[in-house]
Amino acid sequence: MIKRLQNITTKISSYIAIAGIIIIWQLISIMEIIPRYMLPSPVDVIRAFILDFPLLMHHSKTTLLEAFFGLSIGILLGFIVAVVMDRFHFAYKAIYPVLIITQTVPTVAIAPLLVLWLGYGMAPKITLIVIVTFFPITIGLLDGFMSAEHDAIKLLKSMNASEGQIFKHIKLPSSISHFFASLRISVSYSVVGAVISEWLGGFDGLGVYMTRVKKSYSFDKMFAVILLISFISLLLMKGVAVLQKISMPWAGKEKNL
Amino acid sequence: MTKLIASNITKSYDNKEIVKDVSLKVDEGEIVCLLGISGVGKTTLFNIISGLLIPDQGKVLLDNRDITGQAGHISYMLQKDLLLPYKTVLDNVSLPLIIRGENKNIAREKAAGYFKIFGIDGNQHKYPNQLSGGMRQRAALLRTYLFSQKVALLDEPFSALDAITKSTMHNWYLNVMEKIKLSTLFITHDIDESITLSNRIYVMTGKPGQITGEIKIEHQKSRGEEFILSNEFIDYKKRVLDILNNS
Numbered sequence: 001m002i003k004r005l006q007n008i009t010t011k012i013s014s015y016i017a018i019a020g021i022i023i024i025w026q027l028i029s030i031m032e033i034i035p036r037y038m039l040p041s042p043v044d045v046i047r048a049f050i051l052d053f054p055l056l057m058h059h060s061k062t063t064l065l066e067a068f069f070g071l072s073i074g075i076l077l078g079f080i081v082a083v084v085m086d087r088f089h090f091a092y093k094a095i096y097p098v099l100i101i102t103q104t105v106p107t108v109a110i111a112p113l114l115v116l117w118l119g120y121g122m123a124p125k126i127t128l129i130v131i132v133t134f135f136p137i138t139i140g141l142l143d144g145f146m147s148a149e150h151d152a153i154k155l156l157k158s159m160n161a162s163e164g165q166i167f168k169h170i171k172l173p174s175s176i177s178h179f180f181a182s183l184r185i186s187v188s189y190s191v192v193g194a195v196i197s198e199w200l201g202g203f204d205g206l207g208v209y210m211t212r213v214k215k216s217y218s219f220d221k222m223f224a225v226i227l228l229i230s231f232i233s234l235l236l237m238k239g240v241a242v243l244q245k246i247s248m249p250w251a252g253k254e255k256n257l
Numbered sequence: 258m259t260k261l262i263a264s265n266i267t268k269s270y271d272n273k274e275i276v277k278d279v280s281l282k283v284d285e286g287e288i289v290c291l292l293g294i295s296g297v298g299k300t301t302l303f304n305i306i307s308g309l310l311i312p313d314q315g316k317v318l319l320d321n322r323d324i325t326g327q328a329g330h331i332s333y334m335l336q337k338d339l340l341l342p343y344k345t346v347l348d349n350v351s352l353p354l355i356i357r358g359e360n361k362n363i364a365r366e367k368a369a370g371y372f373k374i375f376g377i378d379g380n381q382h383k384y385p386n387q388l389s390g391g392m393r394q395r396a397a398l399l400r401t402y403l404f405s406q407k408v409a410l411l412d413e414p415f416s417a418l419d420a421i422t423k424s425t426m427h428n429w430y431l432n433v434m435e436k437i438k439l440s441t442l443f444i445t446h447d448i449d450e451s452i453t454l455s456n457r458i459y460v461m462t463g464k465p466g467q468i469t470g471e472i473k474i475e476h477q478k479s480r481g482e483e484f485i486l487s488n489e490f491i492d493y494k495k496r497v498l499d500i501l502n503n504s
Contacts, residue, residue, distance in 0.1 A: 155339050158307045159404055160329025161356045169352065173343040250343050250384040 040220035045227060048220035055209070056228055062204035064232070066122055066197075067190040070129025074186060077130060078137030085138070086145040086171070087163075103135050107196060115201045125197040125205070132193045133186040140182025144175020177251070180244040187236045195229060258285045260440045261331070261408045263306055266315035267465075268298075274465035275301045279315075281459050281468060283408060286438040290455035292445060292497065298466030299444045300336075303410050306442070307333040319407060329357075332404035334411045338397035340385035346396050347372075347381040353404035368403055374436055375399045376429060391422045395429070402439055411443035415450065427453055452493045453485060460497060462504040470500035 022042050028034055029041030040048070049056070081099075085092040107128065114124035148171045156166050198207025206225055213221040245251075261283040268276050276298040283289045293299050304310040306317050308328035317325045324330045332353070340349045347365055354364035372378045377395045385393055394414065401409050415423050415430075431454065434441070445451050451458050452474060460470040474493060476484065484490055 149339070151335050151337060152339050152341065154309065155333070155335055156356065158309055158328050158331075158333040159353050159356045160308075160327075165356055169341070169356075173341070176343070248343070250386065 037217070037219065040223055044220040045223040048218070049224035049227065052221055052224060056206075056225065059204055059206045059209045060228065060232065062122075063191065063194045063198065063206040066125040066194040066205065067129060069122070070126045070193065071133050071186060071190040073126065074130045074133030074190070075137050075183070078134040078182075079141060081134070082138045082141035082145065083167075085142055099135060099138065102131065107132060107193065111197045111200045114197065120201050120203065125194055125202070128197040129190045129193040132189045136182040136185045136189070137179070140178045141175050144178030145171045147178065148174040176248060177244075180240060180247075184237050184240050187240055188233045191229060191233050191236065259283070260285050260287075260320065261306070261442070262316075262318040263302075264316050264318070266302065266305055266312045266317075268301055268305060268310065268312050276305075277465040277467050279461070279466065279468055281442075283440050283442050285440055287457065288434060288441045288443070288455045290443055290445060290451040290458045291461055292448065292451045292458050293461035293466065294446055294501075297461050297463070299461060300412060302461075302466070303333065303412055303442075303444065307331050307410055309333075330405060331407065332401045332409045334397055334401040334409065334414060336412045336416070338385075338393045338417075340388075340393055340396055340400075342385055345382050345384060346377070346388070349385065350396055350400045350403060353400060368399070371399055371403070375402075375433060389422075390418050391426055391429075394418065394426060398430075398433070402437060406437075406439065408440045408442065411441060413444050413446070416445070416447070423450075430454065448494055448497050449485070451497070452490060458497065460500045462501060469504040470497075472496055472500075 025039075026042050029036060029039060029044070036044075081095065085095055110131070111124070111128055114127050118124040118127060152170050153166055156170060161169070194205065195207040195210065198205035199211055202208045206229060210222065210225050213225065259282050262280075263282070264280045266276055266279045267274065279302060281289070281291070291299055291302070301310070305312045305315075308317070308324060308326055308330065311326040315325075316323055319330050340346070341352075344352070347368060350371075351361075351364040351368035354367060355361060359367075369381060372381060375395050375398065377392055377399065380388060380392060380396070385396070388396065394417075398411075398414065401411070415426050418426060427450065443454070456474055456476070458470075458472045458474065459468050460472070461467065462469045472493065
């Protein structure tokens with residue numbers, strides 16, 4: 001009971017903090033401490049959000065579609081690379097440094113190149129998302145495979161299990177919590193990656209919308225789209241958490257004797 | 258009838274002999290104990306008998322067939338219960354049947370039939386982390402039994418349990434064994450446990466590990482508390498201690 005009360009208070013306190021920030025922000029705008037055209041008030045932002053809602057939804061659709069395809073391919077590729085690296089030691093030795101190098105290349109630097117190579121459509125965006133999302137997935141899965149209990153593998157070997165069976169019954173399920181930890185990161189990367197690549201050229205998408213409203217100095221709309229992107233990321237991360245709970249029914253069940 | 262024979266097993270690691278010229282046998286339906294202090298090579302010997310390791314010398318015969326270095330014939334229960342946390346108890350227990358290539362549903366059905374005998378009925382759809390240590394051990398033993406009904410190797414099956422649970426488990430174990438008649442070779446470093454549970458004891462001592470003594474336990478009808486407190490029990494214990502001290 002007490003614990004429950006504590007839970008509620010910690011939850012409420014975070015809401016209070018957010019509400020406090022918004023109120024202070026609103027006050028700053030009302031008192032014109034920072035000029036309105038530089039920092040629109042929260043009310044302005046919400047108004048812009050409502051007025052532009054159909055347009056925002058239209059652009060979100062493109063961004064989400066890119067994020068979805070990019071992330072799906074990223075997961076698939078990450079999975080394949082992780083399996084190969086786990087299975088063959090020489091592949092691990094060969095691929096690991098390459099993986100690290102791909103992560104040191106700044107995304108913003110390769111995005112324009114991708115646009116040059118692949119045009120203004122979805123292809124360069126999806127490619128960029130694949131590049132940023134597959135790394136956490138690969139590393140997460142690989143860690144998961146390696147975290148599999150050595151004795152459990154020995155037990156299956158004593159049953160004369162094949163490598164495939166050991167993978168299916170031990171390694172894959174051992175990696176599931178690692179996978180979801182990586183997925184949470186990759187999901188938010190995918191949305192941000194889509195927006196960044198849209199900045200550099202395209203016809204639709206929240207990033208394109210962002211560059212347009214920035215050029216017209218509509219900061220209220222700018223904030224509205226930032227708000228929307230944050231909201232989408234949060235929602236997707238929550239979705240991953242729900243998916244994790246469904247996929248891991250054994251977690252959190254405690255001994256009740 | 259003799260079920261399992263291990264003859265003249267020798268194994269070295271890095272030029273160091275771990276077990277030397279070990280021979281033992283297990284008759285049909287017999288419970289045989291391998292008693293020795295930690296580090297004497299008992300687990301290495303089990304890895305060889307189960308087929309996970311190939312001995313430098315010697316052979317393992319099951320029903321007079323050479324199975325040296327072949328896994329999958331003899332079931333092996335490792336020191337930890339090793340129930341997979343992400344599978345239900347039923348799925349954990351039916352795993353050996355699935356590994357052997359049986360259909361999942363048929364495997365589950367077969368496994369479910371044994372839950373009563375093993376005293377874990379009602380836990381089929383729970384996850385291992387919802388079970389007590391004793392219950393987990395029972396489930397692990399059922400999995401071992403479903404893996405192979407010929408011979409089972411148990412590596413310190415009850416060592417992780419507290420004293421009271423342990424004695425309950427001993428009674429339970431003897432009860433189950435009477436029903437399933439599984440030929441068993443088990444490792445322990447607990448002298449009382451070896452005398453209580455087994456028909457025969459091999460004492461393994463030294464470096465490299467060798468079998469330095471064999472004691473046959475003639476049980477009365479009951480192996481319960483009376484036996485543990487009897488003079489015979491003490492005599493057996495003295496004989497075991499003599500072998501351990503003299504080598």
